[in-house]
Amino acid sequence: MRRTAERVKEEHNEKKRISKWTVSTGLLAFGHAPKAVLLVLGLGLGLGLGLVTGAAAANDGYPRMDDVDILHYRIQLEIGETGRAIQGETTILAEMLAAGRDVLPLDLGALTVDRVTVGGKSAAFDHSDNRLSITFEDSYAAGDTVAVVVSYGGEPVDGLFIQPNKFGDRSVFADNWPNRARHWFPGVDHPYDKATAEFIVTAPAAYDVVANGRMLETTAVPPERKRTHWKTDAPIPTYCMVIGAARFSIVRPGSWREIPVSYYLFPGDRDAGTADFARSTEMLAFYTDLIGPYPYAKLALVQSSTRFGGMENASAIFFSEHSITGTRRNEAVVAHEIAHQWFGDSVTESDWHHLWLSEGFATYFGALFFEEADGDERFHEMLARSRSRVIDANRRAPAPVFNPGITDLFDLLNAYNYSKGGLVLHMLRGLMGDEAFFAGIRDFYARFRDQTVLTRDFRSVMATRLGEDLGWFFDQWIYRAGHPVVEVTWSWDDRNGEVAVRLSQTQPQEPYRLPVTLAFVAGDRQERRLVELRDRSHEFRFRLDGAPAEVLVDPDAWLLMEARARQGDG
Numbered sequence: 001m002r003r004t005a006e007r008v009k010e011e012h013n014e015k016k017r018i019s020k021w022t023v024s025t026g027l028l029a030f031g032h033a034p035k036a037v038l039l040v041l042g043l044g045l046g047l048g049l050g051l052v053t054g055a056a057a058a059n060d061g062y063p064r065m066d067d068v069d070i071l072h073y074r075i076q077l078e079i080g081e082t083g084r085a086i087q088g089e090t091t092i093l094a095e096m097l098a099a100g101r102d103v104l105p106l107d108l109g110a111l112t113v114d115r116v117t118v119g120g121k122s123a124a125f126d127h128s129d130n131r132l133s134i135t136f137e138d139s140y141a142a143g144d145t146v147a148v149v150v151s152y153g154g155e156p157v158d159g160l161f162i163q164p165n166k167f168g169d170r171s172v173f174a175d176n177w178p179n180r181a182r183h184w185f186p187g188v189d190h191p192y193d194k195a196t197a198e199f200i201v202t203a204p205a206a207y208d209v210v211a212n213g214r215m216l217e218t219t220a221v222p223p224e225r226k227r228t229h230w231k232t233d234a235p236i237p238t239y240c241m242v243i244g245a246a247r248f249s250i251v252r253p254g255s256w257r258e259i260p261v262s263y264y265l266f267p268g269d270r271d272a273g274t275a276d277f278a279r280s281t282e283m284l285a286f287y288t289d290l291i292g293p294y295p296y297a298k299l300a301l302v303q304s305s306t307r308f309g310g311m312e313n314a315s316a317i318f319f320s321e322h323s324i325t326g327t328r329r330n331e332a333v334v335a336h337e338i339a340h341q342w343f344g345d346s347v348t349e350s351d352w353h354h355l356w357l358s359e360g361f362a363t364y365f366g367a368l369f370f371e372e373a374d375g376d377e378r379f380h381e382m383l384a385r386s387r388s389r390v391i392d393a394n395r396r397a398p399a400p401v402f403n404p405g406i407t408d409l410f411d412l413l414n415a416y417n418y419s420k421g422g423l424v425l426h427m428l429r430g431l432m433g434d435e436a437f438f439a440g441i442r443d444f445y446a447r448f449r450d451q452t453v454l455t456r457d458f459r460s461v462m463a464t465r466l467g468e469d470l471g472w473f474f475d476q477w478i479y480r481a482g483h484p485v486v487e488v489t490w491s492w493d494d495r496n497g498e499v500a501v502r503l504s505q506t507q508p509q510e511p512y513r514l515p516v517t518l519a520f521v522a523g524d525r526q527e528r529r530l531v532e533l534r535d536r537s538h539e540f541r542f543r544l545d546g547a548p549a550e551v552l553v554d555p556d557a558w559l560l561m562e563a564r565a566r567q568g569d570g
């Protein structure tokens with residue numbers, strides 16, 4: 001079990017290794033490279049995959065129902081003193097959006113279904129291949145709400161883990177991403193249909209239970225059990241619906257604008273976890289000011305057993321039990337997961353192939369906290385690390401961010417959805433300017449809070465804010481593989497007092513539309529010019545006060561590109 005978990009962690013390291021981002025000064029240090037070779041990162045010679053347009057129908061293959069909307073899950077669980085079995089009863093409230101449906105198919109893994117009722121009456125069902133198909137005896141009209149109750153039990157094979165934690169204490173943790181919630185409760189296990197949820201968990205009295213939303217009740221159940229009731233009134237995707245139950249130290253460092261913050265830590269790691277999570281309230285404040293109101297009733301940071309370094313479960317973020325060290329080295333993961341509360345959890349991709357709307361946003365907004373709190377240097381180190389990951393990934397296997405060829409959802413946890421997605425946001429910020437970009441981000445959140453989105457929704461909001469079409473930008477950065485590789489040759493024309501600069505895009509893919517800043521450096525003096533590339537090759541001439549000693553390409557590192565500048569023959 002542990003080895004398997006380790007292997008999975010290695011394979012899906014994008015999701016866990018944000019904490020391992022390391023300083024990579026030199027690799028992308030625009031100003032400190034040897035003269036005439038400003039930035040050499042090798043040529044990313046990839047296969048041209050051609051342009052995949054965004055017009056392709058969004059569909060990751062999950063069978064969507066357009067005549068049913070799941071409104072709410074009421075998940076009641078009994079967890080015993082020993083063993084790995086659970087007993088569950090989940091009530092699903094479904095609204096009919098059209099008349100005529102006679103079977104409701106749900107996702108449910110290999111648990112034993114004892115009984116199903118629909119509207120209080122026993123219903124026939126078929127349970128096979130992780131699908132639970134429930135027959136409606138009655139016919140429903142559009143607008144009718146139907147209560148489906150499924151009673152079930154057994155040992156979950158995935159999704160809910162009942163096992164000793166790192167201290168040997170028995171613990172219970174859900175770990176759903178992307179579609180493993182079905183292994184412990186029935187539902188529409190796909191983010192296209194978000195719902196509110198409540199959890200009524202009866203467990204040994206020594207355990208505290210944490211879940212999404214607000215705690216409504218704890219009640220002693222004699223002789224030695226306790227019932228805990230949590231409920232979220234904000235709709236969330238099933239991959240974020242979780243419970244955690246264990247012997248915890250619950251630390252309450254305070255609240256921010258009436259949002260309580262709490263840490264659920266194993267008692268042996270109480271001090272270490274309190275140190276690791278110390279900046280979470282500051283992060284909550286930062287993102288609220290930057291994006292808009294925090295979407296949930298509380299923010300809990302939970303030490304857990306999860307296969308990921310951090311998992312952004314709505315308002316109950318799970319962190320790998322091993323990531324708690326007291327050194328704050330997981331701080332970038334903490335920021336990433338808190339940023340996810342807005343992007344991923346509240347504004348959710350409705351199709352898995354648009355995962356960058358969750359992971360690219362969390363990557364970039366995670367880094368933005370450090371730009372604000374710790375300064376430009378740390379922020380630019382994070383961006384540089386992202387750039388080198390994308391360049392490495394492109395060298396191995398060029399692919400677009402939006403890649404409908406991916407069928408194993410875990411393969412979506414790649415450098416394109418995370419690092420390139422984040423850099424796309426940085427480039428969009430560079431293009432729009434801070435004021436318009438962050439205003440657009442606030443528009444996007446305000447418009448789609450608690451809802452689902454596709455890339456075109458984001459593009460449309462940002463284009464409206466900018467007042468210009470952004471189709472070209474998203475086509476080249478999201479729907480096309482590769483990135484620009486720019487060769488710059490310059491020479492000084494002493495007779496005319498001009499510098500001549502030739503920029504050529506040498507990547508195998510078609511030319512990018514690319515606004516590039518050039519800095520002409522002579523001693524302490526630096527003159528800058530902004531040029532826009534559209535074709536394979538451009539030549540520009542600029543009058544300068546004197547011959548530059550060197551030319552810097554994109555000196556503030558806004559762009560995802562590989563660039564090489566050299567002085568040519570005069």
Ligand SMILES: [Zn+2]
Binds near residue numbers: 015312336359
């Ligand atoms: Zn993430």
